Amino acid sequence: MKSNSLLMTFTIAASLLVGAPQLQAQTRGQQTPAQNAQAQNDQARVLFGQGSDLWYAGNFVDAEKKFREALRRYPTAQYSDRTSFFLIATLIELARADEALSEIQKFNRAYPNSPWKTDVEEKRLSLYGPSRSASAGYHVATGSIPVPPAPPRVVAPPTPFSVILRVTPSPSLEHEHLRIAVQKDANQGIAIARERLKANPSDPAVIATFGEIAGSGSPQAFPFFVVVLAGKGPSPNMWTQAEFSLGRLKNDNDAVGKGLLEIVKEKDGVPIVSGVFTRIQPATTQKVLNQVVEVPSVDKLVALEKVYKGTPAQPVRIFILQSVGSIPETAARDFLMEVAKTERNMTVRTMAMHVLATRPDVDEKTLNDIFETVVSPARPGMRGQISRGGAREFRDQSTVQLAP
Amino acid sequence: MHDCQKFREDWVAGACEVTACDSCRLFCKEAEAVLVALGASSRQIPEASDLYWRGFENRLRTRLAERTAAAELRTARFRWAAAFAAAASMAVALTWGTLNLPGPPHDQAGTPIRIDFDRNHIADLDPGVVDFLRQSELFVRNVSKIDPTYREDIEDARERASRSLAGIALQKEAAADFDPVRITLDEYESILREIKNMDSPQNITDIQARIRRIGLVANLKAYQPRVIHVSQR
Numbered sequence: 001m002k003s004n005s006l007l008m009t010f011t012i013a014a015s016l017l018v019g020a021p022q023l024q025a026q027t028r029g030q031q032t033p034a035q036n037a038q039a040q041n042d043q044a045r046v047l048f049g050q051g052s053d054l055w056y057a058g059n060f061v062d063a064e065k066k067f068r069e070a071l072r073r074y075p076t077a078q079y080s081d082r083t084s085f086f087l088i089a090t091l092i093e094l095a096r097a098d099e100a101l102s103e104i105q106k107f108n109r110a111y112p113n114s115p116w117k118t119d120v121e122e123k124r125l126s127l128y129g130p131s132r133s134a135s136a137g138y139h140v141a142t143g144s145i146p147v148p149p150a151p152p153r154v155v156a157p158p159t160p161f162s163v164i165l166r167v168t169p170s171p172s173l174e175h176e177h178l179r180i181a182v183q184k185d186a187n188q189g190i191a192i193a194r195e196r197l198k199a200n201p202s203d204p205a206v207i208a209t210f211g212e213i214a215g216s217g218s219p220q221a222f223p224f225f226v227v228v229l230a231g232k233g234p235s236p237n238m239w240t241q242a243e244f245s246l247g248r249l250k251n252d253n254d255a256v257g258k259g260l261l262e263i264v265k266e267k268d269g270v271p272i273v274s275g276v277f278t279r280i281q282p283a284t285t286q287k288v289l290n291q292v293v294e295v296p297s298v299d300k301l302v303a304l305e306k307v308y309k310g311t312p313a314q315p316v317r318i319f320i321l322q323s324v325g326s327i328p329e330t331a332a333r334d335f336l337m338e339v340a341k342t343e344r345n346m347t348v349r350t351m352a353m354h355v356l357a358t359r360p361d362v363d364e365k366t367l368n369d370i371f372e373t374v375v376s377p378a379r380p381g382m383r384g385q386i387s388r389g390g391a392r393e394f395r396d397q398s399t400v401q402l403a404p
Numbered sequence: 405m406h407d408c409q410k411f412r413e414d415w416v417a418g419a420c421e422v423t424a425c426d427s428c429r430l431f432c433k434e435a436e437a438v439l440v441a442l443g444a445s446s447r448q449i450p451e452a453s454d455l456y457w458r459g460f461e462n463r464l465r466t467r468l469a470e471r472t473a474a475a476e477l478r479t480a481r482f483r484w485a486a487a488f489a490a491a492a493s494m495a496v497a498l499t500w501g502t503l504n505l506p507g508p509p510h511d512q513a514g515t516p517i518r519i520d521f522d523r524n525h526i527a528d529l530d531p532g533v534v535d536f537l538r539q540s541e542l543f544v545r546n547v548s549k550i551d552p553t554y555r556e557d558i559e560d561a562r563e564r565a566s567r568s569l570a571g572i573a574l575q576k577e578a579a580a581d582f583d584p585v586r587i588t589l590d591e592y593e594s595i596l597r598e599i600k601n602m603d604s605p606q607n608i609t610d611i612q613a614r615i616r617r618i619g620l621v622a623n624l625k626a627y628q629p630r631v632i633h634v635s636q637r
Contacts, residue, residue: 049560052546056539056564082549089542092631097517099419115549126631172618174624204619208626210584211525237587244583 044070044077052086060093081114088123097127108379174205179212186218194224199231207241214245217252222259230272247284249291256288259297263302274310282315289323301331317348323357332362341373357377477576521629530578533585540568541624542594548612552605565599572596589622595620
């Protein structure tokens with residue numbers, strides 16, 4: 001009994017000793033460390049909220065002041081890493097790269113385990129650009145990215161003073177890597193994107209890079225999008241995005257035509273291209289074909305003929321004829337004449353004649369001879385409608401812009 | 405060898421007038437100014453006892469001694485700093501080229517990095533939509549980091565999601581001819597609705613997983629101006 005009461009006395013005394021400082025602090029109106037930390041968090045949160053409201057309103061100058069104030073007054077508050085990231089994003093918006101990079105360095109020192117680290121790494125990559133993606137002293141481990149043959153991992157040679165950043169891969173960070181890879185070496189970047197799509201046909205990082213690939217001016221861009229569109233993987237949204245990009249290919253150095261030449265050389269290349277041309281919007285096909293004919297090589301005609309013969313789709317054939325019509329070489333004229341004489345589809349055949357009529361290397365006699373060959377079993381009255389003066393009339397009509 | 409403390413004591417006693425020491429000259433100048441000010445005052449200096457003047461002398465000696473000691477300490481510190489700087493310079497000179505410190509905020513030529521924004525890939529996209537994408541990207545990044553236990557953050561996100569939803573129809577209309585952006589805005593809209601209609605903080609985890617799976621941040625980012633170095637233009 002005695003020992004129990006002694007134990008209780010000790011327990012009460014210990015409780016008082018532990019609780020006394022808090023009690024004293026409360027009675028004096030002072031805050032405990034926990035309360036103090038909470039108050040700081042609240043104040044920092046208010047400043048962050050004000051700053052982010054300004055940011056979302058596009059007022060970056062004032063937003064920066066709020067973020068800096070929050071970080072200066074409450075450097076250890078909860079979510080300081082978030083505030084720091086917002087500050088970095090703000091400085092980039094203000095085109096103050098040096099300060100942004102300085103803040104990135106501070107971030108990496110202060111918050112090595114922050115969930116915002118991946119986002120900060122993205123910003124760093126976007127600032128350094130392709131030429132400096134592997135910045136001095138940074139070693140960024142992004143986990144496994146299936147991007148052979150040359151993964152776009154940003155890895156600097158190990159150095160005694162390097163800062164090791166372990167970054168969890170995210171689609172947006174992988175997109176940034178891929179974007180830089182395409183910028184740095186478009187052909188290699190596109191090869192990486194293709195490999196990634198084999199692993200994941202709906203890879204969001206690759207889809208987000210479509211615009212970069214389309215704007216790269218690489219001869220690989222056209223085959224890339226053709227393969228994407230011909231594949232079984234694309235969802236309706238991915239299909240739409242790929243088609244949109246195909247219609248916006250940058251044709252530097254006749255990249256699109258070179259791309260077509262390349263893909264038709266491959267096994268099954270012709271049916272793939274023909275199939276894609278058949279399925280995409282006619283306007284996109286027309287745009288691509290207009291780019292193809294800009295290639296100076298006569299091989300483009302061979303490629304177009306192959307695609308023509310590979311598709312039964314009337315609109316695609318008509319677009320090919322229109323494109324071929326702008327090729328001045330004799331071979332183009334011969335192809336058109338063959339179509340005009342032998343094509344079974346009368347609409348396509350008529351188009352071939354229209355196109356021939358616009359060419360300076362086709363005389364009236366030739367046109368009349370072609371008219372003589374026009375016999376359509378499906379439309380028996382056709383022959384009787386064509387008179388001797390038909391070729392001249394046809395040439396006059398052909399000056400009217402043909403609707404696609 | 406000039407002794408500052410001795411000179412000043414002598415100067416106070418009127419035993420000497422000039423010195424080559426800058427520090428002592430400054431001391432004399434300030435003291436003279438004080439004396440002039442006192443002399444100009446209408447108030448007479450009260451007569452003081454011998455005890456006071458002896459105390460004054462002691463205090464003056466002590467102060468002078470303190471100032472001298474402080475000056476010596478500064479000199480010593482300066483010497484150490486100079487020695488350290490010299491050693492550091494030597495170390496840097498010897499190890500230059502083998503050091504590879506985290507990238508300084510300058511380019512390889514040591515000049516500040518100048519950036520600009522490339523808008524060619526979105527030249528025909530409504531600028532209002534571009535702004536909206538930028539705001540949305542940051543918001544989605546923020547949502548994807550929210551801890552389910554932080555109710556205030558979840559409430560903030562819901563409130564902002566509601567506001568964004570109010571304006572998204574207009575953005576989709578403005579981006580109607582830009583298929584990838586329209587698709588991204590559709591995806592974003594569905595995420596916003598999920599955030600707004602969360603019935604449990606735990607739902608945020610599912611939303612975060614979906615944001616990641618569809619690569620929403622990457623898509624929102626893809627149709628914004630790209631940072632380019634001015635030298636790359």
